[in-house]
Amino acid sequence: MLETIVTLAVNNLLSPIILFFVLGLAASFLRSDLSVPEAAAKALSIYLLFAIGFKGGVAVSDHGVDRMLITTLLAGVVLSFAIPLIAFGLLRVMTRLSVIDAAAVAGHYGSISIVTFVAATSVLQSQGLASEGYMVATAAAMEAPAILSALWLVARYGAVAGDSTGEREGLLREILLNGSIVLLVGSFVIGMITGKNGLKEIESFIVSPFKGVLCLFLLDMGLVAGRGLRSARDVLKPGLVAFGVVMPVLGSLLGLGASLPIGLSVGGSVLLMTLCASASYIAVPAAMRVALPEANPSVYLTMSLGITFPFNLTLGVPLYLTLASLAGS
Amino acid sequence: MLETIVTLAVNNLLSPIILFFVLGLAASFLRSDLSVPEAAAKALSIYLLFAIGFKGGVAVSDHGVDRMLITTLLAGVVLSFAIPLIAFGLLRVMTRLSVIDAAAVAGHYGSISIVTFVAATSVLQSQGLASEGYMVATAAAMEAPAILSALWLVARYGAVAGDSTGEREGLLREILLNGSIVLLVGSFVIGMITGKNGLKEIESFIVSPFKGVLCLFLLDMGLVAGRGLRSARDVLKPGLVAFGVVMPVLGSLLGLGASLPIGLSVGGSVLLMTLCASASYIAVPAAMRVALPEANPSVYLTMSLGITFPFNLTLGVPLYLTLASLAGS
Amino acid sequence: MLETIVTLAVNNLLSPIILFFVLGLAASFLRSDLSVPEAAAKALSIYLLFAIGFKGGVAVSDHGVDRMLITTLLAGVVLSFAIPLIAFGLLRVMTRLSVIDAAAVAGHYGSISIVTFVAATSVLQSQGLASEGYMVATAAAMEAPAILSALWLVARYGAVAGDSTGEREGLLREILLNGSIVLLVGSFVIGMITGKNGLKEIESFIVSPFKGVLCLFLLDMGLVAGRGLRSARDVLKPGLVAFGVVMPVLGSLLGLGASLPIGLSVGGSVLLMTLCASASYIAVPAAMRVALPEANPSVYLTMSLGITFPFNLTLGVPLYLTLASLAGS
Amino acid sequence: METNKAKRVEIIIEAPMEGRLTDALEAAGVTGFTVLPVLGGSGRSGRWSREGQVSRAGGMVAVISIVRPERLDGLLEAAFKVVNRHIGVVSVSDCEVLRAERF
Amino acid sequence: METNKAKRVEIIIEAPMEGRLTDALEAAGVTGFTVLPVLGGSGRSGRWSREGQVSRAGGMVAVISIVRPERLDGLLEAAFKVVNRHIGVVSVSDCEVLRAERF
Amino acid sequence: METNKAKRVEIIIEAPMEGRLTDALEAAGVTGFTVLPVLGGSGRSGRWSREGQVSRAGGMVAVISIVRPERLDGLLEAAFKVVNRHIGVVSVSDCEVLRAERF
């Protein structure tokens, strides 16, 4: 088994996707002025959400909606609610973060990183493993609940709840109607409606160039992650770094535990594990700035983008794949 | 016949292009923060103009320049000059807009919307209908004349002509050398010069991904249109809304009336009808801000982008196709 | 021979790439408001560097690293160091530029223009000529040395060396870790590591749409070059213009002289000649603003982007191809 | 040219709070403001840059509002409530405006 | 450091009028100005945002010009002629500049 | 609202010098500043625009820093050293700030 992981991990490490991430990291560590304009980075992320949402929807329209889809979505929601509680407990034990910081970080780990998901999909592809199309919908369903758990944790542990009601009012709508959720779900639904015919029309836009775009996007993520790591060195206490590696593995096990009774394919299990293992870096940070402004953004951004994202990208996904294969066979 | 329209309209409504427009509308109505960066939206529009201009030019180089081309261009110019006069009369009857606002709106309806044109092209394609390549050139030719008609209307009906001569000086050049006209005509000419060989070189950039890019662009247009509709609710008096639906149909009939004696193919007729039916939302608004600053931009932008554009996109084009087919058979 | 050049040049002039450059020039001369947003232009340049770097690396991984690669790289570095010295001498004779301005311009001609390189590659392709993959690496190697020569020239000829040491400190790192060098070299190395398999994964992103993207990029360069020429008319003394045409030809001959003993293929020779002939307009101008702020940017930008770039694009590359073919046969 | 005294308020605030700030301004009767993009910056929470960012979390915007002096207090109170717990800088300077009837 | 008194003029104007404004400034002898992008705003004609916009019609820009006090009136007159019939805000504040010989 | 006097420094400088300027500011103990993008402008070296530019050479940025009056001189000296040989404009105006403890 170790051999498989190692082979997988090595192959994974030498894929263009990872290498471009590493290039980005390296460039920012070397303080090169290489950068992707903000508008271009946003355009890339719109493309990715559009493409994976649509393809997921087409896959579902192809195989039909069934009880497993509903169960998986529910499982995702429950996991997204639950994982922050575990993460919070772990953080209080492993680190010296304040209640607010710990809750904010915990919220990130309950939610998901769509790029990690996409990277896992492409590892599955290269292994010839299929997965359920509705995993994309599960990803979308898991984005938001964790944020509520984080806020509940703060309230529960008596930290400053000084948020004026006026501010909190719009928050829930803002979280659920976050641009990336809307685009992902919207594209998913459109994919479901238009099905294979729709896909045929736009295939050469969303399928064939996908991996190349992903490389560029990961280059940018490497640049941003590296910049974050550089400027947040002081934040990275050993306990936190350890948490950033332990938590995804723990999360993936929870995901595996859920996927077995549901009966997901090996590919589907890997994706659910990856969703549980990954930490948000788009939707949750923005929500936290509004809802928990006292939480230190350089802590949660560095954890999510600087530690857990690279871990999942390089070692995590191959590990989850190995685990799922073992459990599935 | 009604059946055909209905089938066509339903098929059209379920195409990815329309559905992404609806997604954009929905997202902005729900006040999601989904948005496309300005630079990305501009890049998409550059791509579309580049691609359709070039393909139009290649089509003409393929079939050669003939008298019909010249006649169609001339017809387009005349229609672009004439439609604002009709629109102005209708607006004065149907609405309570001031002379200046009515003239500004009228100018928009004489000019054209290139995205509506592109959407019509893709409906034609899905119906297996060919069309004359030079319709792209006709589109370019119809952009500007309507603006002059609008200015003439203002002068004629004695509204504030307080424009300093200095300001007006550069206006005509600005209108004719508007970025979108230059790019469309330039790409058209380059397509004509390089012909099929040129197309082969860049085909996989401008042909295959075209529809996918169009989906993204329409998503953005839905977002912008929805935002406009939301903030301009007060402007939308019933008379104006009715005009926004009646005028395109009227325009399309004028286009049909012109296309029959010229002898355009059914596809070509549909495109000319669509050009007449559509209202500008790029070139004319910018010109109006300079030339008629007293006109209320939320009126003309909402009419053009919020009412007439969605109407044409969803019901208009299928209707024009049915009408042209009936007239052509 | 003249016939071949002429045919080649005419064919070249009628390629979509050149025509879009001309369109950009024309649009800016006519003062059209056509423009490419800064973020989009940067995204296009990131795409080009990514694609050519990667493809170059794959080509090298395919053919293996050998002594010729090393020799060519070294030759490139030497040429990049040497050309500014020659250019400086020529400038002092042909023009009345100050020492500082002359040194700054000279630095640009020792360095390279990657778009000119790409354009040359596509001319080679259309002629069915292969070239060494590592020419991309040579391009990267030639970016920086010329800057040092320029600074040395300034010091040598006793011009204001008023640069505080603090400022100069970071300069060398900045030059070598310039974003475009890092991206080009990084993509090259990734291409080498992942080889043909890596290429297969992202081929439909970096190979097929490449030429279309290049057209858009050249449209933008035409716009920028035209704007520069318009606003720097006073700068363009006859001597300078002559230098802008003589220097690339001279550079190309130096390149040819180096490529023959190395034993490069005809295609490789053309590329080395093009590198020597072309003048930087990204990396060097930025370095000059920091290191030689007294140098007039409109002189060197106009020379590089307004004179030498169009010359190479239209007449230069066909000329170099003819020369290399003659020398090679 | 005839000009009138006014106050120029400049608020640099986190992008996710922009909507809340402008809503609060409007609720306080301030209808005129302009939002400028911000590329990056530095403060007690360290340096940041917008380059390559996808999330709005990491960015800021600058909101400029020019008001008659008598409206300043209402504006500042509204702004303060929003900025209070958040990262942000509020500064006010004197200015003169043309076409004062617009403010 | 030695500084000199100057005036800072900030003009927020519709993007399609930018060229006319800067031409007018140059015609009035003002050669120094800087143009900043604007993301969105609100005024008597309602809220607007530049996001997703393709047309220049809906956008604005901010033009900042720093001039010696004695040049202010010329600048304001030139600006007023352009802004007059248009949407736009012109404000002036006092400032001090380094390297006054440049203005 | 309680406000305190401060100085608002605005430095318009070439993009390639941005890092040097902000490093110098930080070295001089100025930790708060905000960087705004610039679209174009005009000065003694002519007009320029950022549209379509790939190189940073042709562009500028605006750096805004709000400081307590007693810190102004340190800031200006640091800025001057960087701007000295370069294209750029430095202006200072008086302002009032909320939450003065932050500066």
Ligand SMILES: Nc1ncnc2c1ncn2[C@@H]1O[C@H](COP(=O)(O)O)[C@@H](O)[C@H]1O
């Ligand atoms: N003194 C200042 N002058 C200008 N901008 C500032 C200043 N202090 C903070 N900022 C801006 O506000 C952001 C957050 O500041 P802080 O809360 O101190 O980290 C910084 O990144 C800057 O963009």
Ligand SMILES: Nc1ncnc2c1ncn2[C@@H]1O[C@H](COP(=O)(O)O)[C@@H](O)[C@H]1O
């Ligand atoms: N008081 C103000 N302060 C700052 N910007 C303003 C103000 N009034 C108007 N603006 C800007 O000018 C634009 C047009 O204003 P208006 O003509 O009042 O609709 C607004 O959208 C804002 O961007």
Ligand SMILES: Nc1ncnc2c1ncn2[C@@H]1O[C@H](COP(=O)(O)O)[C@@H](O)[C@H]1O
């Ligand atoms: N008086 C001024 N007011 C505002 N910006 C200026 C001024 N002078 C120069 N600038 C800016 O600084 C840049 C370089 O100025 P210069 O060194 O005079 O060419 C210009 O392109 C403007 O962006």
Ligand code: NA
């Ligand atoms: Na997770």
Ligand code: NA
């Ligand atoms: Na029309």
Ligand code: NA
């Ligand atoms: Na060279």
